[in-house]
Amino acid sequence: MISTNPFLTLADTVPPFLMQSFVILMGLLILVGTVMDIIHKKNVKYFFNNAKKAKLSATKTLSTGERISVISKTIASDIATTSELGAGKRRVAHVMGMYGTILFWVGSVVMIFFYTSPGSTTPTVWPMIWHIGAALTVLGGSWFWFFLRVDVYSEAQPWFRVIKADLFVLALIASSLFGLIWSYLQSLNLVGRYDDMVFLALFIAANLVLFGGVYWSKFAHMFYKPGAALQKNLAEADGSRDNLPPEADAPEQFGLGIKREEPKHY
Ligand code: HEM
Numbered sequence: 001m002i003s004t005n006p007f008l009t010l011a012d013t014v015p016p017f018l019m020q021s022f023v024i025l026m027g028l029l030i031l032v033g034t035v036m037d038i039i040h041k042k043n044v045k046y047f048f049n050n051a052k053k054a055k056l057s058a059t060k061t062l063s064t065g066e067r068i069s070v071i072s073k074t075i076a077s078d079i080a081t082t083s084e085l086g087a088g089k090r091r092v093a094h095v096m097g098m099y100g101t102i103l104f105w106v107g108s109v110v111m112i113f114f115y116t117s118p119g120s121t122t123p124t125v126w127p128m129i130w131h132i133g134a135a136l137t138v139l140g141g142s143w144f145w146f147f148l149r150v151d152v153y154s155e156a157q158p159w160f161r162v163i164k165a166d167l168f169v170l171a172l173i174a175s176s177l178f179g180l181i182w183s184y185l186q187s188l189n190l191v192g193r194y195d196d197m198v199f200l201a202l203f204i205a206a207n208l209v210l211f212g213g214v215y216w217s218k219f220a221h222m223f224y225k226p227g228a229a230l231q232k233n234l235a236e237a238d239g240s241r242d243n244l245p246p247e248a249d250a251p252e253q254f255g256l257g258i259k260r261e262e263p264k265h266y
Pocket residue numbers: 078079082084085090094097098099101102141144149150165166168169172218221222225226229
């Protein structure tokens with residue numbers, strides 16, 4: 001199963017053109033959902049106005065070299081390893097889910113657009129990337145959702161309490177999980193049975209919820225977070241610090257209480 005392109009097998013019954021149109025539709029849904037979100041929240045407008053205001057209190061002008069250095073560090077640390085999440089499990093779970101999703105999506109696009117025409121041979125690496133990506137997304141996403149999300153981890157809510165804020169993570173897990181199960185059932189070639197079709201339908205539905213729900217879910221954070229990290233790091237480098245006061249020139253003494261328990265009450 002792991003080395004079989006599930007979309008090539010599906011192409012026996014569904015024309016590649018339909019699969020490709022579905023991917024394009026998902027891309028359009030991301031675009032429309034994100035633009036609607038930006039218009040509704042006015043976050044990008046606020047972000048640029050704030051950056052302009054903060055620039056006035058900059059204490060130094062950054063050279064091109066310094067800017068490139070800040071941008072490279074932001075890409076390597078804040079974005080590629082989500083350093084904002086500190087050094088713990090939260091970051092490991094996020095990195096698993098993030099790279100899993102990227103592999104899963106890239107694998108889907110490559111296999112659907114380049115390896116679904118009749119008689120084509122898919123290099124084994126692509127189905128492997130797709131299956132491993134899906135598995136990493138399910139693992140990282142489930143770890144986060146069952147154990148690490150704030151209302152469960154810090155607020156003692158039961159793991160089965162579902163709210164609107166869970167839409168993104170749950171749709172993400174569902175699309176990878178249903179994709180994996182569909183691929184497995186299809187690889188069994190169960191003649192005269194419809195099990196694989198049931199999971200294909202669930203896979204399609206989960207994708208429609210994931211990409212169609214961008215406006216209501218946390219999907220767009222994957223575009224906003226890198227921009228915000230870059231702005232924060234540039235503001236630190238040019239001394240404007242987003243108009244925040246400088247750090248106190250005093251030892252970090254918070255008393256013994258702070259050592260009694262890991263900080264987890266947000
Ligand atoms: C393909 C890209 C990405 C995927 C699939 C992804 C996935 C997720 C998921 C599933 C969550 C949990 C959402 C929830 O609270 O229910 C999350 C939260 C988060 N993501 Fe991402 N993410 C991506 C990119 C990024 C990037 C590029 C950054 C930072 C530069 C980032 C930073 C964060 C942060 C700070 C949180 C909050 C985590 C927490 O509450 O513990 N993410 N992400």
